[in-house]
Amino acid sequence: xxxxxxxxxxxxxxxxxxxxxxxxxxxxxxxxxxxxxxxxxxxxxxxxxxxxxxxxxxxxxxxxxxxxxxxxxxxxxxxxxxxxxxxxxxxxxxxxxxxxxxxxxxxxxxxxxxxxxxxxxxxxxxxxxxxxxxxxxxxxxxxxxxxxxxxxxxxxxxxxxxxxxxxxxxxxxxxxxxxxxxxxxxxxxxxxxxxxxxxxxxxxxxxxxxxxxxxxxxxxxxxxxxxxxxxxxxxxxxxxxxxxxxxxxxxxxxxxxxxxxxxxxxxxxxxxxxxxxxxxxxxxxxxxxxxxxxxxxxxxxxxxxxxxxxxxxxxxxxxxxxxxxxxxxxxxxxxxxxxxxxxxxxxxxxxxxxxxxxxxxxxxxxxxxxxxxxxxxxxxxxxxxxxxxxxxxxxxxxxxxx
Numbered sequence: 451x452x453x454x455x456x457x458x459x460x461x462x463x464x465x466x467x468x469x470x471x472x473x474x475x476x477x478x479x480x481x482x483x484x485x486x487x488x489x490x491x492x493x494x495x496x497x498x499x500x501x502x503x504x505x506x507x508x509x510x511x512x513x514x515x516x517x518x519x520x521x522x523x524x525x526x527x528x529x530x531x532x533x534x535x536x537x538x539x540x541x542x543x544x545x546x547x548x549x550x551x552x553x554x555x556x557x558x559x560x561x562x563x564x565x566x567x568x569x570x571x572x573x574x575x576x577x578x579x580x581x582x583x584x585x586x587x588x589x590x591x592x593x594x595x596x597x598x599x600x601x602x603x604x605x606x607x608x609x610x611x612x613x614x615x616x617x618x619x620x621x622x623x624x625x626x627x628x629x630x631x632x633x634x635x636x637x638x639x640x641x642x643x644x645x646x647x648x649x650x651x652x653x654x655x656x657x658x659x660x661x662x663x664x665x666x667x668x669x670x671x672x673x674x675x676x677x678x679x680x681x682x683x684x685x686x687x688x689x690x691x692x693x694x695x696x697x698x699x700x701x702x703x704x705x706x707x708x709x710x711x712x713x714x715x716x717x718x719x720x721x722x723x724x725x726x727x728x729x730x731x732x733x734x735x736x737x738x739x740x741x742x743x744x745x746x747x748x749x750x751x752x753x754x755x756x757x758x759x760x761x762x763x764x765x766x767x768x769x770x771x772x773x774x775x776x777x778x779x780x781x782x783x784x785x786x787x788x789x790x791x792x793x794x795x796x797x798x799x800x801x802x803x804x805x806x807x808x809x810x811x812x813x814x815x816x817x818x819x820x821x822x823x824x825x826x827x828x829x830x831x832x833x834x835x836x837x838x839x840x841x842x843x844x845x846x847x848x849x850x851x852x
Contacts (some may be wrong), residue, residue, distance in 0.1 A: 451530050451542070451545050451546070452530060452531055452532070453504045453507065453510045453528055453529070453531075454503070454504060454529050454530060454531040454609070454611060455501045455502055455503050455504055455529045455611075456501070456502040456504065456510075456513055456514075456517065456526055456527070456528055456529065457500075457501060457526060457527045457529050457613065458499055458500040458501070458502065458517075458523055458526045458619075459498070459523070459524045459525045459526065459619075460474070460477070460498060460499065460500070460522065460523070460524060461522075461523070461524025461525070461619070461621060462522075462524070462621065462622070462623065463477065463623070463624075464498050470497070472627070473522070473623065473627050474495050474500070476522070476624040476625075476626055476627045477500070477520075477523070477624040478493050478495055478500065479626075480520060480521075480522065480624050480625055480626065480685045480686060481493065481500075481502070481517075481520060483685070483686065483687075484516055484517075484519075484520055484685055485512065485513065485516065487512070488508075488509050488512055488513075491503070510528065514528065514617075516683075517617075517619070518617065518618070518619060518620060519620055519683055519684050519685065520619070520620060520624075520684070520685045521620045521621070521622040521623060521624055521625055521649060521650050521652070521684060521685055522619075522620075522622060522623055522624035522625075522627075522652075522685075523619030523620060523621070524618075524619050524621060525616050525617060525618055525619050526616075526619055527602075527613040527614075527615055527616050527617065528613060528615060528617075529611050529613045530545075530546060530611075530612050530613065531609040531610060531611055531612070532609065532610050532612070533609065533610070534565075534605070534609060534610055536570065536575075536578060538610070539575070539578075539579060539603070539610050539612070540578065540579060540582040542610070542612050543579045543582060543601060543603075544582065544583065544586050546601065546613070546614050546615075547583050547587055547590070547599075547601065547614060549614070549615055550587070550589075550590065550599060550614075551587055551589065552589070553589065554589050555589070555590060555591075555598035556590070556592065556593035556597040556598045556599070557583070557590050557591075557592065557593070557597050557598065557599040557600070557601060557614075558580070558592060558593060558594055558597045558600055558601070559575070559579050559580045559600075559601045560576075560600050560601070560602045560603065561573075561575045561576055561603045561604075561605070562602070562603070562604045562605070563575070563604075563605040564604065564605060564606055564607075565605045565606055565607050568605045575603060575605075579601065580592060583601065599614055600614065601613075601614045602614065620684070621650065622649075622650035622651060623650070623652030624652055624685070625649050625652060625653070625684065625685040626652065626654040626686060627652035628651055628653050629653060629654070629732075629733045629734075630653065630654040630655070630656065630730075630731070630732045630733060631648060631653050631654075631655060631656075631727075631732050631733060631735060631736050631764060632655070632656050632657070632658055632723055632726060632727040632730065632732045632734070632735050632736065633645045633648070633655045633656070633657045633658070633735075633736040633737075634657075634658055634659075634719065634723055634735065634736065634737045634738070635657040635658065635659050635674060635677065635678060635690065636659070636660075636674070636738070636794050636796050637670055637673045637674050637677070637788065637790075637792060637794040638738070638788055638794070638796070639772075639775060639776060639784075639785065639788040639789070640738030640739070640740060640767055640775055641737065641738035642677045642680065642681060642738075642779065642782070642784040642788065643738065643767060643775050643778045643779050643782070643784070644736055644737060644738035644766050644767050645657070645681050645736060646681060646684065646778065646782050647766040647767070648736050648764060648766055649681070649684050649685065649686075650684075651766075653734075653736070653764075654686055655681070655686075655688055655736070656688060656690070656691065656730055656732060657678050657688055657689070657690040657691070658690070658691045658692075658693060658722075658723050658726055659674050659690060659691070659692050659693065659794075660693045660719055660722075660794075660795045660796075661692050661693065661694060661695060661696075661795065662695045662699050662795040662798065663696060664696075665696065665699070665793075665798045665799075666792075666794055666798065667792055667793070669790075669792045670792035670793060670794050671692065673787060673790055673792050674690070674794070675690070675836060675838070675840070676787050677784055677787055677788065678690045678836070678838045679838045679839055679840050680783055680784050680787070681838070682838040682839040683839065684782075687837060687838060687839065688837075688838045689730075689835060689836070689837050689838075690835070690836045690837075690838065691726050691833045691834075691835055692833060692834040692835075692836065693722055693726075693829050693830070693833050694829055694833070695719075695722075695795050695829060697825055697828075697829075698718055698822065698825045698826070698829060699715060699795060699798070699799065701820065701822070701825065702714050702715055702718065702799075703799050705816075705819060706816050706817065706820075707816060708801045708802075708803075709801055709803055709804055709805040710805055710808060710812075710813060711799055711800075711801050711804070712745060712746045712800070712801065712804045712805070713746065713751060713754050713755070713804075713805060713813055714813060714816070714817055715795075715796075715799075716746055716751075716755045717754065717755055717757070717758050717817070718822060718826065720735070720755055720756075720758050720759055720763075721758050721759070721822075721826055722826055722829055722830060723735050724758070724759045724761050725826065725830045726830060726833070727761060729830075733762065734761060734762040734763070734764045735761055735762070735763050735764065736763075736764045736765075736766070737763060737764070737765055738765075738767055739752065739765050739767065739768065740765075740767045740768060740769075740770055740771070740772070740775065741768050741769065743772065745805070745806045746804070748806050748807060750806070750807040750808060750809075751805075751806065751807075751808055752765075753810065754808045754809075754810050754813050757810050757814075
């Protein structure tokens with residue numbers, strides 16, 4: 451089978467008005483970025499759909515593997531071509547419908563005949579192709595209204611274009627079409643899912659992670675790198691800022707009452723995140739908090755944490771329960787990494803009876819005896835930066851010659 455193109459349908463982008471072109475251009479640029487390994491791609495955009503031209507089967511395999519993860523696409527279909535004669539059309543139709551040979555489904559043939567000089571009329575093509583498919587696949591039946599599968603045929607000047615398979619896309623909006631935010635990324639289940647959901651709404655992400663050696667191991671950092679790399683597969687690169695947090699976390703343990711440890715720790719994290727957000731010119735901070743899931747995620751705790759900043763705090767999981775979050779984590783491929791037993795700084799120094807309803811004035815009172823500002827400045831200044839997706843180092847052709 452000779453593949454000619456992949457037809458992309460926009461979905462939600464089609465509801466946009468005068469700025470639709472900006473969203474379409476962003477989607478096109480994201481597709482080019484995702485497939486830079488097979489660049490340059492020939493992409494033709496239209497008002498309601500997009501076409502990616504296919505040069506060879508290897509290119510097609512790569513596109514079919516990665517395209518379902520690109521946000522902004524409702525669905526897409528591989529399109530094959532054949533010569534402009536009835537025998538070639540029948541052979542191609544049989545080959546395309548072979549994908550459905552083990553399913554008891556309904557189908558119909560739709561014909562679009564833009565080349566009016568083609569000698570066969572649309573109804574004749576429908577009758578001939580439909581009859582050929584039925585005689586070769588006994589599991590199929592014809593249904594004119596709302597069939598399971600539409601075998602679509604387009605008669606163009608250069609060739610016959612044919613498709614039947616409709617593959618579900620990731621939906622949502624193109625990454626980068628709704629600004630940039632900073633994701634607070636831990637090694638747990640929730641924060642990668644929160645990042646995924648914000649990317650689906652078109653938000654470009656950078657990530658921040660708090661690292662407290664020797665209380666947290668190098669394995670815990672490597673785990674978070676893997677999670678950031680998984681998120682980068684959804685259409686755009688991610689820069690992750692790793693904050694050295696040990697000195698601040700130890701100081702909090704020494705100076706703040708035990709039942710307030712968790713609240714003050716989250717407040718210091720938020721202060722640092724807000725500083726980094728300002729430096730990278732992001733508009734918001736994203737967290738994986740779910741209301742009432744743990745002591746630091748009660749409404750009172752979230753109010754105390756929010757008190758240190760006026761920046762919008764985006765919590766896409768706020769109304770989700772744990773099982774719903776786990777389902778999404780499994781779907782996007784982060785769950786198995788998240789459950790690896792390496793502690794992060796959120797799980798060390800955890801008090802036996804944390805305060806679930808902290809009062810903002812009391813939290814501020816206990817923090818007022820310690821000057822955290824210098825340590826915050828130091829942590830922001832000494833952060834490490836990693837960029838994902840991770841790339842393999844180039845092989846040095848001259849290594850070992852000297």
